[in-house]
Amino acid sequence: MDTFINTRLMSREQVWDKNGWVAQFNIPDNLEDRGVGWTEQDVSSWEPPARHIQLGYYEEVKAVFNSSVQDLTDEDLSESRVILPVETPRLVADALGQVTWDAIAHGGQIAYLRGLFVGNGWHR
Template sequence: MDASALLVETFDRLPDLVREAVEGLSPQQLRWSPAPGTNPIAWLVWHLTRVQDDHLAEVLGEPQIWAGGGWAQRFGLAPDPADTGYGHTAEQVAAVAPQDAAALVDYHVAVAERTRGFLSGLTDADLDRIVDERWDPPVTLGVRLVSVANDDLQHVGQAAYLRGLLAAQG
């Protein structure tokens, strides 16, 4: 298996995990959190998708999916491409209000489709391309993609855990 196929396999797991975490939940359940100041399922899934959208758009040199197509309105938010959830206050977390679970799934699938198309065409040499010189050492495309996959997998796992806690609440 080459690196492109490995990355496709990794990222292709996320849409099903996102669906399992959110489908069948009401908007109120999506926004439930176990304690004040903790991130709800809706925010976790929105954030993991925003990070993937943001980082892939940057390496592609294209606009984010978030910025067009009415995605932001389905979440009660502005289409601000800089808003990925990093550094959100409790009030900003609470403001992420998807209309329904489908808004989360649909946005994630749109981002995942673009990600898959990009990953499918990668060569091993592409992974060594520097994509961010603000760090020491500079960040390569391979490192950036692993970072996004790591962030996404952690957050979707947290969302699944919260869904279990929500179910246990009765």
């Protein structure tokens, strides 16, 4: 979400870089190295940060996202432009819809995996 809202949509520095989160997450200081393409060995050797660090980053990105989206006007949402990773122009509103869909889909994937490993979730 940080990359999408800050770098791609608003053309500004990510919270990740601006506020030093990369050092706290123990991964290479490289904008494009966010775990995509990591091998099984890369993942198993990575030491994730403490829970409070993960939640701190989440809360900061959430606050930036919420304020950024609230500031968008109807004119902003109707603007057609290239918003990576899609290389063809699209409406800002459509790109935000894709982000919403991605969050829902990935949340479902995580819930499914939790069910496989731990059992049913919150409703029991």
